[in-house]
Amino acid sequence: MRDSWHEKIRFFLLHRIPLATTLMLMFIFFMPINSLELNYFRPTVGAICVYYWTLKRGYMFGYVSAFWVGLLMDVYSSSPLGLNILFMMLLVMVTNWLTRYFQSASFNVCWALFAAVGLGQILLKWVILTAYFGRLLSLSEVMINYFSTLMFYPLIVCFNVWVQNHLLPQERINE
Numbered sequence: 001m002r003d004s005w006h007e008k009i010r011f012f013l014l015h016r017i018p019l020a021t022t023l024m025l026m027f028i029f030f031m032p033i034n035s036l037e038l039n040y041f042r043p044t045v046g047a048i049c050v051y052y053w054t055l056k057r058g059y060m061f062g063y064v065s066a067f068w069v070g071l072l073m074d075v076y077s078s079s080p081l082g083l084n085i086l087f088m089m090l091l092v093m094v095t096n097w098l099t100r101y102f103q104s105a106s107f108n109v110c111w112a113l114f115a116a117v118g119l120g121q122i123l124l125k126w127v128i129l130t131a132y133f134g135r136l137l138s139l140s141e142v143m144i145n146y147f148s149t150l151m152f153y154p155l156i157v158c159f160n161v162w163v164q165n166h167l168l169p170q171e172r173i174n175e
Contacts, residue, residue, distance in 0.1 A: 022046065029043065042145065042148065045156055049160065114153060
């Protein structure tokens, strides 16, 4: 029996909740701050959300969603267009690989994995940006951003868990 059009729309919208949640959190954390020092303390919410949703609901959050998150990060930041898109898609690829082993892991294990993957990602991004701009960029500013991202990880994940428990169906729906 064929699904009615309102069931297809409901299915489509349910699968967009992780992306909508990620974009909403990014807009909240992209609010302008009138302090240059606090600007370095801004966490990379997009990476946290891409990692979480790919790990927990990978069938709802894939490469297309990561593309949109990366595009928004590229538009907001001063990095070259496409760099954050590449890194968000690489994050989805690595997280999909890790999902086989750590999907039902505890919060602390997921946090440690994110710390390891995030450190590799931010150091590679620092190397690419240093080569792109042709001058040595400050590693301390990059590390402040990394540690603020790790510090905000529990808060962002807590919100994403709430969204997953209250707005998404408990069992996997037909794809």
